[in-house]
Amino acid sequence: EVQLVESGGGLVQPGGSLRLSCAASGFTFSSYSMDWVRQAPGKGLEWVSYISSSSSTIYYADSVKGRFAISRDNAKNSLYLQMNSLRDEDTAVYYCARAPDYYGSGSYRPYYFDYWGQGTLVTVSS
Amino acid sequence: DIQMTQSPSSLSASVGDRVTITCRASQSISTYLNWYQQKPGKAPKLLIYAVSSLQSGVPSRFSGSGSGTDFTLTISSLQPEDFASYYCQQSYNTPPTFGGGTKVEIK
Numbered sequence: 001e002v003q004l005v006e007s008g009g010g011l012v013q014p015g016g017s018l019r020l021s022c023a024a025s026g027f028t029f030s031s032y033s034m035d036w037v038r039q040a041p042g043k044g045l046e047w048v049s050y051i052s053s054s055s056s057t058i059y060y061a062d063s064v065k066g067r068f069a070i071s072r073d074n075a076k077n078s079l080y081l082q083m084n085s086l087r088d089e090d091t092a093v094y095y096c097a098r099a100p101d102y103y104g105s106g107s108y109r110p111y112y113f114d115y116w117g118q119g120t121l122v123t124v125s126s
Numbered sequence: 127d128i129q130m131t132q133s134p135s136s137l138s139a140s141v142g143d144r145v146t147i148t149c150r151a152s153q154s155i156s157t158y159l160n161w162y163q164q165k166p167g168k169a170p171k172l173l174i175y176a177v178s179s180l181q182s183g184v185p186s187r188f189s190g191s192g193s194g195t196d197f198t199l200t201i202s203s204l205q206p207e208d209f210a211s212y213y214c215q216q217s218y219n220t221p222p223t224f225g226g227g228t229k230v231e232i233k
Binding site for chain 2 (some may be wrong): 035037044045046047050059061062095102104105107109110111112113114115116117118119
């Protein structure tokens with residue numbers, strides 16, 4: 001059974017940092033690209049970042065570029081999101097999601113998000 | 127970025143009703159369109175990928191159609207467990223973008 005379990009969320013002040021983790025099991029983690037998707041309270045879904053299976057390709061949403069860093073450790077079956085310079089508008093539930101990808105227009109990109117974790121809440125507030 | 131517009135934003139329906147949700151892309155996305163279901167306090171769940179391919183384990187009352195810019199999700203006979211929010215998502219371009227969601231409520 002595929003399982004994704006996020007951790008690391010919590011309350012942080014504006015300008016602070018937080019590191020989210022996602023522990024994967026039930027599938028060959030090193031064969032899949034992974035993404036972070038977030039959802040502000042009462043709002044819709046917003047894609048945050050993508051990392052290919054080998055970490056060779058990484059993408060970020062413009063809203064987090066330069067502040068967030070995605071990484072993975074295939075030996076530990078784990079995905080990470082380092083979040084720096086946090087803002088009020090980063091308050092959200094953060095989900096990790098498995099993403100089978102495809103090759104199009106000269107690059108790999110996520111095709112769809114077939115498994116999601118339960119999410120971890122990040123609250124940015126003074 | 128490609129904008130995804132869903133309609134309606136909410137609807138009320140009864141058990142057994144046929145429900146259709148529409149998703150429109152701001153430019154052609156070919157068949158790179160996926161649908162998700164989300165219940166309150168839970169993670170989204172993939173229902174349909176590539177316009178019409180049913181994810182494993184998803185009931186056959188769910189179906190998808192469309193191409194280019196206009197897509198629909200149809201629930202042929204609404205069941206009590208289908209009351210939830212539904213999101214479309216395009217994967218034609220990076221960044222992947224989601225529609226604003228459609229909340230299906232009990233009439």
